[in-house]
Amino acid sequence: NSSISELDPDIAKVLDQELGRQRDMLEMIASENFVPRAVLQAQGSVLTNKYAEGYPGKRYYGGCEYVDVAENLAIERVKQLFGAEHANVQPHSGASANAAVMHALAEAGDTMMGLSLAHGGHLTHGMKINFSGKLYNVVAYETEPDTGRIDMDKVRKLALETRPQVIVAGWSAYPRQLEFDAFRSIADEVGAKLWVDMAHFAGLVAAGLHPSPIDYADVVSSTVHKTLAGPRSGLIMSKAELARKVDSAVFPGQQGGPLMHVIAAKAVAFKVAQSAEFKERQQRTLEGAQIIADRLMEKDAADAGIKLLSGGTDVHLVLVDLVNSKIDGQQAEDILHEVGITVNRNSVPNDPRPPRVTSGLRVGTPALATRGFGAEEFTEVADVIAEALKGDADLEKLRARTRALADSKPLYAGLEQY
Ligand code: PLP
Numbered sequence: 001n002s003s004i005s006e007l008d009p010d011i012a013k014v015l016d017q018e019l020g021r022q023r024d025m026l027e028m029i030a031s032e033n034f035v036p037r038a039v040l041q042a043q044g045s046v047l048t049n050k051y052a053e054g055y056p057g058k059r060y061y062g063g064c065e066y067v068d069v070a071e072n073l074a075i076e077r078v079k080q081l082f083g084a085e086h087a088n089v090q091p092h093s094g095a096s097a098n099a100a101v102m103h104a105l106a107e108a109g110d111t112m113m114g115l116s117l118a119h120g121g122h123l124t125h126g127m128k129i130n131f132s133g134k135l136y137n138v139v140a141y142e143t144e145p146d147t148g149r150i151d152m153d154k155v156r157k158l159a160l161e162t163r164p165q166v167i168v169a170g171w172s173a174y175p176r177q178l179e180f181d182a183f184r185s186i187a188d189e190v191g192a193k194l195w196v197d198m199a200h201f202a203g204l205v206a207a208g209l210h211p212s213p214i215d216y217a218d219v220v221s222s223t224v225h226k227t228l229a230g231p232r233s234g235l236i237m238s239k240a241e242l243a244r245k246v247d248s249a250v251f252p253g254q255q256g257g258p259l260m261h262v263i264a265a266k267a268v269a270f271k272v273a274q275s276a277e278f279k280e281r282q283q284r285t286l287e288g289a290q291i292i293a294d295r296l297m298e299k300d301a302a303d304a305g306i307k308l309l310s311g312g313t314d315v316h317l318v319l320v321d322l323v324n325s326k327i328d329g330q331q332a333e334d335i336l337h338e339v340g341i342t343v344n345r346n347s348v349p350n351d352p353r354p355p356r357v358t359s360g361l362r363v364g365t366p367a368l369a370t371r372g373f374g375a376e377e378f379t380e381v382a383d384v385i386a387e388a389l390k391g392d393a394d395l396e397k398l399r400a401r402t403r404a405l406a407d408s409k410p411l412y413a414g415l416e417q418y
Contacts, residue, residue, distance in 0.1 A: 023411045026341045026381060026402050027371075030317035030364025031172070031200065033229040034371060034411060036272055039265045043231050047261035055247060070264040077270035081206050082214050084237035089266050090250050090258040094199045094223035097234030097250075098124035099131055101221050104242065104249035105193045106165045108135045113164040113192070115150070116140035119349045120174035120319075122197065139164060143174070143349055148310030150174075152182040159190045169213070170197025170221075173346050173362050175293075175313040177201075180216040193218045201315055203227025203366065206273045207282035210315070218242060227285065227316055227366045229278075230269025233262045281369050285316045288365035288378035293318045295382035296389075304390040309348060309360070317364035320389070321348050327391055329358030336361075338395050339388050340402030341381070361389075372409040380405060 005012040022034070035043075047067060053060040056068040056075075074089040091097035106112065112132065114125030119142045123130045126138030139162045141155045159167065167190075169183045180196065187194040196213035202222040204210035213220050219238045224230035238246045251258070272278055293313045296306055305325035308318055322332060329345030336343050348360040363385065365378065373381070384401050387393045 019412065019415070024340070024403070024406055025337075026406060027367035028336075028341055028343045028363050028365065028381075030344075030362050030366070031223075031226045032364075033226060033366045035225075035229060035231060035265070035269065037412065037415065038268045038272075039231055042265035042268050043261050045261050045264065047264050048259070050260045051257045052260050053251065053257050055251070067260040067263075070260060070267055071258070074263050074267035074270060077267060077274070078235060078237070081270055081273055082212065082220070082237060084214055084220070085240040086238045086243035086246065088236045088238075088246050088250050089263050090255060091221075091234030091236060092255060092259060092262075093232065094122075094197075094221070094234045095124050096254055097221040097223075097236050098122070098197060100246065100249040100254045101195050101197075101219050101236060102132060102136065102166065103253045104238075104245040105195060105219065106136060109137060110165040111137040111139060111162055112166045112168060113139045113141060113155075113159060113162065114168040115171055115174070116142050118347055118351070119143045120171045122170065122172045122199070125168050125170065125197070136166075143310075145349065148349075149176055150178070152179050152186070155183070156186045156189070159186050159192065163190050164192050166195055167192045168195045168197055169217075170195075170199065172200060173317075173319055175308070175310050175315055175317060175319050177211060177314045178213075180211060180213045184216040187218075195219045195221065197221050199223040200226055200317075203229060203273065203278075203282055204286065204316065207279040209279070209282050209286060219246065224266050224269060227282065228269065228273060229281075229366070229370060230273075231262050231265035233259070233266060235266070284374050284378075285365045285369035287375055288369055288373060288381075289313045289316050289318055291375060291378040292363060292365070292382040292385065295379075295386050296320060298386070300390060301386050306386075306389055316366050317362055319346065319348070320361040320363060321359065322361065322389075323348060323352060323359045325359075325389070325391075327389065328353050329360050330356070332361050332389055335388050335395065336385065339384060339398035340406070341385065341388075368409075371411055373405075377405055377409065 051061045078087045115121030117127045194217045196217040222235045225232040307321040333345040345358045346360040346362040347358045353359045
C-alpha cells in the first residue's frame with residue numbers, strides 16, 4: 001500500500017514534472033484538453049482491476065455488478081447527449097474505435113473513401129501503412145488549393161467513379177464544418193455507408209455549437225479526450241439496426257476486456273458535457289479560435305508570409321500556412337515552445353517541406369478554454385503568437401506574457417500530485 005512517491009520515486013517525479021509543465025505552459029495542441037478532477041479520480045480507481053469482457057448484463061466474468069452500472073450510465077448519458085440510437089463506449093482509443101467501425105461496415109478489400117491525410121484526414125481514414133490503408137482499397141478526396149475547402153461536387157464525382165462501400169467524413173486538421181447532408185446524399189447515390197468521425201468537434205456538437213452528424217450518418221465515431229474533454233479513449237454511436245454489428249466488431253472483433261476505469265471516467269465526462277458550464281466553455285473555445293484567426297490575418301502577419309488555410313475557421317482550431325514564411329513548421333513549433341506555448345507542426349496540402357519539418361502549424365483553443373480563458377486572454381495569446389511567428393521578437397518578453405496568463409488562470413488549483 002505504499003504511495004507512488006515511496007514505491008516508485010522515478011515515476012512520481014514524472015507525474016510532478018508533467019503537472020508542472022501543464023501548469024506553466026499554454027496548451028494549444030488542438031487535440032488536447034484538461035479533464036475534470038473527477039475524471040482523474042475515476043480513471044485512477046480500483047475499476048482498473050476488473051475484467052468485464054462482454055456487455056452489461058452479458059459478461060463473460062463474474063463480479064461485474066458494479067462496473068455494469070458504470071457502463072450503463074456511460075451509454076445512457078452519451079446517447080442522450082448526442083441523441084443517438086445506440087452507443088458503444090468500449091473502444092480504447094479513437095483509432096481502435098475506427099478499426100471497429102470498418103470491421104462492422106466492410107470486408108477486407110472493400111473500397112473506403114476518406115479525406116487524404118495530407119489534406120487533414122486521419123491515419124485511420126486510409127493512410128498507406130495504417131490498418132485502413134492495408135486492409136481496404138482506399139480512395140482519397142482532397143481540399144481545393146484555392147479555397148482550402150472540400151468541394152462536394154468533386155467528392156460526388158469521385159464516389160460515382162469509385163463506388164466505395166464506406167465513405168468517411170471527418171478530420172484531424174481542417175478548420176471548417178463538413179456538409180453532412182451532401183455526404184449523406186452522395187452515400188445514398190452510390191449505395192455506401194456513411195461514417196462520420198467527429199473526434200475533433202464532438203464537444204462542439206454536444207454543446208449545440210456545430211451541426212450534428214447523428215441524423216445523417218450510419219455510424220459516428222469519436223474520441224472522448226479532445227473537445228469533449230474526457231479520458232483518453234474512443235466511442236461509437238450508430239443507428240439501432242447496426243447496433244449488433246458495431247458491438248460485435250468492438251468485442252470480440254477488435255478488443256478483449258474493456259477498460260472499466262476509463263469507461264467510468266467517460267460516464268463522468270458525459271455528465272459534465274450535459275452542463276451549462278460545458279456549453280459556455282465550448283463557446284469560449286470557438287471565440288478563442290476566431291480571435292486567433294483574426295489576429296493572424298492582420299497586415300503585419302500577412303507581411304511576414306503568414307496565412308491561414310481556408311482563410312479562417314469555424315471550429316476550435318486554426319491551421320497556419322507558413323509556405324511563404326521564412327520560418328518553417330518545426331522552427332515555429334520550437335519558437336512557440338520557447339515562449340511558453342505548446343502546439344504541433346502540421347503539413348499543409350502540397351507541402352514543399354518534408355513531413356518532419358512541414359510548413360504549417362495547428363493551433364487549438366479547447367485546453368485554454370477549459371483553463372478559463374475568455375476573449376481577453378485569447379486576445380493576448382493571439383498577439384504573442386503573431387509576434388513570435390513574425391520572427392525577430394524578444395522571446396523572453398513574450399515568455400513573460402504567457403507566464404502572466406498562466407498565473408492568472410491556475411490549472412488544477414490545490415492539486416499536489418497525481
Ligand atoms: N480520428 C480523428 C479524426 C483524430 O483526429 C484522431 C486523433 O488524433 C483519432 C481518430 C485517433 O484517436 P486516438 O489517438 O485516440 O487513437
